[in-house]
Amino acid sequence: MEHATWPARIVLALFSIIIIGAVLSAQRGRKLFIRRIPGLTAIDEAVGRATEMGRPMLLSVGLGSIDIITLQALAILSSIVQTAARYGNRVLLPVADSAILPVAEDAVREAYTAGGRPDAFHPEDVMFLSDRQFAYAAGVAGLINREQVASMFLFGTFYAEALIMAENGNRVGAIQVAGTPSTTQIPFFIAACDYVIIGDEFYAATAYLTKQPTLLGSLVGQDIVKGILIACIVLGALLLTFGSPVLYNFFQDRDLPLLGYLRQAIEAGGS
Amino acid sequence: MGFLVRLQDIDRRVLYLLLAVAVSFPFLFPAPVPDPAILPQTQSFFRTVEAVSADPVRRDKLVILSCNFSSSTSAESLTQTETVMRHLMKNKLKFAIFSFNDPQGRELGQLIANRLQDEYGYQYGRDYVNWGFRPPAAAVNTVKAMVRNIPEAIGTDANGTRLVEIPVMRNIRGANDLAAIIEITGSNSLPVWLQYLQRTGAGAEPIPTLYCPTAVMAPEAFPLLKSGQLQGMLTGLKGAIEYEALLNVRGFATRASASLSYSHFLILALIVLGNLGTFAARAQARRGGAR
Amino acid sequence: MFRPVTGPTLWLYILGALAASGVIFFVLQAIPSRLRKPLVALITFVAGLYYATEFFWPVGADGANFLTPWIDPLAQMTQVLQAFALGLGVYSLASVHLRAVARQRSGWGFSVVLFAGLFAIALTGFLREYRPNRFNENVFNFFFVGGLQSLDATMFSIIAFYIVSAAYRAFRVRSIEATILLTSAFVVMLGQVALGQALTNNIPNQQFAANFRVENIANWILTRVNSPALLAVDFGLGIGGLATALRLWLSLERGSYFDKEL
Structure with a gap:
């Protein structure tokens, strides 16, 4: 499926409108609340520990290239660097994708500036190691052990290298906070890290850390969309159980009277 | 009590040594291990290959054996390749080795084919072909082009021979001439087949798609089995062990079964010991507090 | 096009x-x-x-619309841009390690090894491609198959050792949740291996009794508990990804790219 099916067109358009609507509503000053996320509350503790010990912090955005996950990870890490900059902490950010390097360097520089310590930024601390998975993992493991990092933040796309990095962090006694949409790696992070943010908390992290209206509004939109999906799942299951496949057929892109009519009307209009 | 308390914090080097012994010992001193239980997804994998072989139309078509792995996951992926290729050769099915994720995949697939071809009377070009490697960036376009014209989309085999000149490719044009897709992988390469090839055949039924991921990746694929997008799955080395049992052969997977069992039991034992240590430490602390 | x-x-x-x-x-x-x-x-x-x-946009019978032909040229342009970024990566790597060698920082010998490896594999790769003969093939294989591939496989196998130490530390009876996690992990691990499955081999694998065989309980946990949970996580991630993509596309987000909301 390289192009949208009809259900995808309808559902994605509806969800996008809801999310954008919630963002605009929040930007107009609607007060919003976000619950406590333990993994993110621990960030201050981890930064504080690095300050106390006078040892650097290590950040990683994993193996992802320039995509939504990596950009979100960089936004989270920017907030962390900003906190670290206030205390003058040294931050190491090894990257695995050279295309990410200038973006990461820029993000860290701006975060140091926003934290009021542009002088504490060292460009060589944002470095490219290798785009080969295990060469990168070996490089990061070496960095962790040589620099004896005090805290580690692993946010982004991770594969098998996740455990190599987290276990080495554990070995040097670093406090570790991790968050990844790579669901296969979440169990390894849970086993080896102190705090793990799971699932869409990854996308909620920037809203939680910055409390920006745009991001909080987006979260509200996401929750509404999630509510609709849950309702569809429950309703679809009930309908199918009682013999009506109408909702099931809609999501399967099978012909439905209303959808067939809509499809014909649009295709007739387009031609 | 002091000894028990120490169990909660065993030096990690001791743990590593114990694992090295648990993994290597069964290979040095083979010990019998009971036959594994065959899981439903392994059974359906086996039945699908059997069904393709039994179908007079499908059995003359081509199976794609997609080797999208590198040497790093060879303990799982290479073993899966060996056991699956055995089944294809045993049933005299024609297949094409292909890789679009890692260049090592085509070589590792060929390595297994070289090892097995004499045993089953297979001959390169006549019974199977190696399409070689195409870069990941070109994978989607290549697979999309394969729908209509495989020889044109792939061009030449791993040795540089044009596909149209290779006997096994005779009568193989597009998606309609594919008997099954078997994806053996250590990364997220399955969606390319599911999105761009699986449902492009002329019939209402999708091309049977079988999946051999590493054990870590398997949980993500269970919904695909339930939705009918996958017709079977071998879960890592364990899946290969089950498949060898189904094929009634004793290959590397069966030999590795003891190693897998011992290492799992070692982890379970260590978890029990760690918890004993934690309990002992708590009991000691309580007594210390009472004093 | x-x-x-x-x-x-x-x-x-x-x-x-x-x-x-x-x-x-x-x-x-x-x-x-x-x-x-x-x-x-x-x-x-x-x-x-x-x-x-x-x-x-709706597509015709050929599965394409009026914008589809531009997809490939755009993808190629992106690849060209990324190829330029590779140069940035090599520059970053070289500047860090050249500085280490020039100032003879501790461990500067490793930086020398890095440059030796970089040049050796690049040079042998070029020779193999443009001056193909048996010697060049063997030298390249020595570095690539004998060196890089073996090191890759070694790094991956190290994970097995790390899993042991991580599992040993993590699976402790600390709370109800941790105990549930430990118990389910225990059952799944037993159900994964022949020796564990042998514990319940005497139970018939038919009808109601089959539910008590360890491999069936493990498979039930994986397919009926773990898999729906993963799907639920995926739903949340998909929606979160959509929201983030929308914010970036419409430049609604303030982050490292915009210092104030536009």
């Missing part, structure tokens, strides 16, 4: 592309800084709009 060209036309195209790039570069430099953010936002929007429209 685009056909490969050769000879003088190719050079003309290259010179034209260089001239156009130069003009764009100077125009971008000349733009006042207050206009730069709206310009970035506009380019982001137009680029995103193309992909969104191409995805949503």
Whole structure:
């Protein structure tokens, strides 16, 4: 499926409108609340520990290239660097994708500036190691052990290298906070890290850390969309159980009277 | 009590040594291990290959054996390749080795084919072909082009021979001439087949798609089995062990079964010991507090 | 859509592309800084709009719409841009390690090894490609198959050791949740291996009794508990990804790219 099916067109358009609507509503000053996320509350503790010990912090955005996950990870890490900059902490950010390097360097520089310590930024601390998975993992493991990092933040796309990095962090006694949409790696992070943010908390992290209206509004939109999906799942299951496949057929892109009519009307209009 | 308390914090080097012994010992001193239980997804994998072989139309078509792995996951992926290729050769099915994720995949697939071809009377070009490697960036376009014209989309085999000149490719044009897709992988390469090839055949039924991921990746694929997008799955080395049992052969997977069992039991034992240590430490602390 | 060209036309195209790039570069430099953010936002929007429209626009019988032919050239352009980024990566790597060698920092010998490895594999790779003979093939294989592939496999196998130490530390009876996690992990691990399955081999694998066989309990946990949980996580991630993509596409987000909301 390289192009949208009809259900995808309808559902994605509806969800996008809801999310954008919630963002605009929040930007107009609607007060919003976000619950406590333990993994993110621990960030201050981890930064504080690095300050106390006078040892650097290590950040990683994993193996992802320039995509939504990596950009979100960089936004989270920017907030962390900003906190670290206030205390003058040294931050190491090894990257695995050279295309990410200038973006990461820029993000860290701006975060140091926003934290009021542009002088504490060292460009060589944002470095490219290798785009080969295990060469990168070996490089990061070496960095962790040589620099004896005090805290580690692993946010982004991770594969098998996740455990190599987290276990080495554990070995040097670093406090570790991790968050990844790579669901296969979440169990390894849970086993080896102190705090793990799971699932869409990854996308909620920037809203939680910055409390920006745009991001909080987006979260509200996401929750509404999630509510609709849950309702569809429950309703679809009930309908199918009682013999009506109408909702099931809609999501399967099978012909439905209303959808067939809509499809014909649009295709007739387009031609 | 002091000894028990120490169990909660065993030096990690001791743990590593114990694992090295648990993994290597069964290979040095083979010990019998009971036959594994065959899981439903392994059974359906086996039945699908059997069904393709039994179908007079499908059995003359081509199976794609997609080797999208590198040497790093060879303990799982290479073993899966060996056991699956055995089944294809045993049933005299024609297949094409292909890789679009890692260049090592085509070589590792060929390595297994070289090892097995004499045993089953297979001959390169006549019974199977190696399409070689195409870069990941070109994978989607290549697979999309394969729908209509495989020889044109792939061009030449791993040795540089044009596909149209290779006997096994005779009568193989597009998606309609594919008997099954078997994806053996250590990364997220399955969606390319599911999105761009699986449902492009002329019939209402999708091309049977079988999946051999590493054990870590398997949980993500269970919904695909339930939705009918996958017709079977071998879960890592364990899946290969089950498949060898189904094929009634004793290959590397069966030999590795003891190693897998011992290492799992070692982890379970260590978890029990760690918890004993934690309990002992708590009991000691309580007594210390009472004093 | 685009056909490969050769000879003088190719050079003309290259010179034209260089001239156009130069003009764009100077125009971008000349733009006042207050206009730069709206310009970035506009380019982001137009680029995103193309992909969104191409995805949503109805397609004909050939599975393509009027925007589809541009997909491949755009993908190739992206690849070219990423190839330039590789140069940045090598520059970063070289500058860090050259400095280490020049100042003889502790462990500077490893930096020398890095350069030796970098040049050795690049040189042998070129020789193998452009001067193919048995010796060059063997030298390349020595580095690539004997060195790199073996090191890759070694790093991956190290994970097994780390899993043991991580599992040993993590699975402790600390709370109800941790105990549930421990118990389910215990059952799944037993159900994964022949020796564990043998514990319940005496139970018939039919009808109701089959539910008590360890491999069936493990498979039930994986397919009926773990798998739906993963799907639920995926739903949340998909929606979160959509929201983030929308915010970036419409430049609604303040982050490292915009210091205040646009």
